[in-house]
Amino acid sequence: MYSRHGKPTRLRLRAAQKQGKESGLRGERLDLESDTPSSPERLESLEDLENARKKGLFSKVNDRFQDALQSGRGGDRVRNAAVEAGPDPGVTADDLAIRRAKNVTAQRMIVPEGVIIEGSMTSGSETEISGKIDGDVSVEGRLLLGASALVTGNVRATFCKIEGLVDGKVECSQELELGKTGRLNGDVLSGKSFYMAGQVFGNVTTGGMLHIAESAKLQGDVRVRRLTIEEGGVFNGSCVMRMPSQRKEGEN
Structure with missing residues (x-):
């Protein structure tokens, strides 16, 4: 029932106050929009999503840090024998050693x-x-x-x-x-x-x-x-x- 000015009647307000007290006794939160309490399962799912979001952010930061670290070391620090050998399968370890010796400053x-x-x-x-x-x-x-x-x-x-x-x-x-x-x-x-x-x-x-x-x-x-x-x-x-x-x- 509503009054003449469009406001809830005293009966409606008392019902809402009673519902709030009962929700407080049960340790639940009152949702003013739906007038229904939130479930614990929903809270846990939100926390899982937040944790997953944080883990994903840390993973991206770590990947970028590793990429920057590898690029800062340079490509000449660790030599790949397969890359140096090239497409020629007949290149031996002795040939690679001779190539490296020619590039070394006396x-x-x-x-x-x-x-x-x-x-x-x-x-x-x-x-x-x-x-x-x-x-x-x-x-x-x-x-x-x-x-x-x-x-x-x-x-x-x-x-x-x-x-x-x-x-x-x-x-x-x-x-x-x-x-x-x-x-x-x-x-x-x-x-x-x-x-x-x-x-x-x-x-x-x-x-x-x-x-x-x-x-x-x-x-x-x-x-x-x-x-x-x-x-x-x-x-x-x-x-x-x-x-x-x-x-x-x-x-x-």
Whole structure:
């Protein structure tokens, strides 16, 4: 029943209040729109949906984080042999190793003092030796033999500085320098020049200048284009001066 002004009557209001009290006693929530209480099953389903939504959000965030992490590492960190091999099934592991070796930048090789290598040694980069090599040494680059270095074999390099002992033949295609503590027991061949401040017991041949410092001692014959001997330097042997024409004939 409604009053004259369109408002619920007192009977309708009392019924609503009574229903609210009963719902409060039962611990239920009163739905003002439907006037029916919500069921616990509906609340649980809403919580499940909310949890599922949160899990889905965290999963997306984690996936994006993993993608960003992998892209930040770069593609060259972990190499895939199948990708490197390509479509050619005949590529072997040795071929892949050769490919990778060509892409590696040459670094400096160091043989520290106290290390003994039995056998010949070959290097394609700058090399520093302070230990003992029982064999030949071949370096495609600059070679430095420290004061504690001992080589019992032939030595070949592009540029060479020797401060240790070499018991064998020394060949240097460019410049050769022998320090005060250096000693060579064998013939010496230098392409451009040879500066010696140590001791040489063998014949010396160079296409350029031989410079004998005041602390140097040379026991052997020399074949050079120019010869310089400082006061105090010792040279025991014969000397043949090479002319430019003779140098060209010797090189050919």
